[in-house]
Amino acid sequence: MDMARGGMVxxxxxxxxLNGMSVDVEEWFQVGAFENTIDRGQWDGLGSRVEAxxxxxxxxxxxxxxxxxxxxxxxxAGRHGPMMRRIADAGHEIASHGWDHAxxxxxxxxxxxxxxxxxxxxLEDATGQRVTGYRAxxxxxxxxxxxxxxxxxxxxxxxxxxxxPIVHDHYGWREAPRFAFLPVAGADLLEIxxxxxxxxxxxxxxxxxxxxxxxxYGLSRWAIARVNARDHQPAVFYFHPWEIxxxxxxxxxxxxxxxxxxxxxxxxxKAKLTRVIDDFAWGRMDMLAERLGAGAQRWAP
Numbered sequence: 001m002d003m004a005r006g007g008m009v010x011x012x013x014x015x016x017x018l019n020g021m022s023v024d025v026e027e028w029f030q031v032g033a034f035e036n037t038i039d040r041g042q043w044d045g046l047g048s049r050v051e052a053x054x055x056x057x058x059x060x061x062x063x064x065x066x067x068x069x070x071x072x073x074x075x076x077a078g079r080h081g082p083m084m085r086r087i088a089d090a091g092h093e094i095a096s097h098g099w100d101h102a103x104x105x106x107x108x109x110x111x112x113x114x115x116x117x118x119x120x121x122x123l124e125d126a127t128g129q130r131v132t133g134y135r136a137x138x139x140x141x142x143x144x145x146x147x148x149x150x151x152x153x154x155x156x157x158x159x160x161x162x163x164x165p166i167v168h169d170h171y172g173w174r175e176a177p178r179f180a181f182l183p184v185a186g187a188d189l190l191e192i193x194x195x196x197x198x199x200x201x202x203x204x205x206x207x208x209x210x211x212x213x214x215x216x217y218g219l220s221r222w223a224i225a226r227v228n229a230r231d232h233q234p235a236v237f238y239f240h241p242w243e244i245x246x247x248x249x250x251x252x253x254x255x256x257x258x259x260x261x262x263x264x265x266x267x268x269x270k271a272k273l274t275r276v277i278d279d280f281a282w283g284r285m286d287m288l289a290e291r292l293g294a295g296a297q298r299w300a301p
Contacts (some may be wrong), residue, residue: 008295010017016274017232017233018283019234019281020235020237020285021067021237021283021284022216023064024210025072025097026097026101026240027048029039030101031242033262034251034258037255048079048080050083050241051080053244055083056244061090062276064274066277066282067093067282067284067287069094069284069285070087071095071096071102071103071161074097074120074123075099075100077119078122078126078222080116081126085127093133094123094131095123095131095132096116096133096135097115097132097135098119098136101138102115102137104162109148112145112147112275113154113272116152117155118149121291122199132158133158134162135160136162139172139255140162141163141173142172146300146301148162157189158188158190158286159190159192159293162190165178165196176191176301179231179291180192181190181193181297181298182296183299192236192288192289194206194236197227204223210261211238211262212272213239213266213268213269214253214265214292217276220272221279224279224280229277235280
């Protein structure tokens, strides 16, 4: 593992590559880790923390002078209109994360289309921004949903960032390309997978989330630098508002693995975010899509 190379890449060498910064906006109780622990019928009775967390993220982005994409659940946007307007007014992109975190493979094409349309209307009504980007909950566009990209193209989306080209117990499409591709014949829809690093033929997650929060920062910096300098590709990074919230309620009845993944190093996440923002150049996902679209190759399973 050539971690020294990633650690020594000069800032000037990476400055010309714009990486994609994104926030998957959902409440602490809407995560996949707790989908079998917290019933959806309980959601309205649980204390909301998303607005305070998003405001803290907006402050961080303002201090570091970057613009990002907020992939937001329609369920959240419909209940937090003023927050959505603050995000949009600060110059960030609003994109869709689906209505209520239902995974794409739990729907058929018709239900998926309805989920997209319902969410888009709420997001656009709340912000006045046109919604052109989508991220599937839990990166759930995979080999089980070959029709999903076609539905997105039919609804006029410019890009998706819904594929994780790895093997994982919750998600993953190992056969998919690591970098941006065109998944629908005759359509300009661009898929921008979340970042992975390849080491001796093996792939590892390197695009944020639990990987970033739980493991040493140097590993993430090395992986992003490697993608920029060796692959000459932008990285796609994501995190959630609840990941900067160490005071959120604990779900002690959840499985141990879920609790470890969800709660580890919440208190250190904000400092690590500041470091990764300082070390690389970041922008909105729609800006990334514009840059990548012309050179993308077609790929379909």
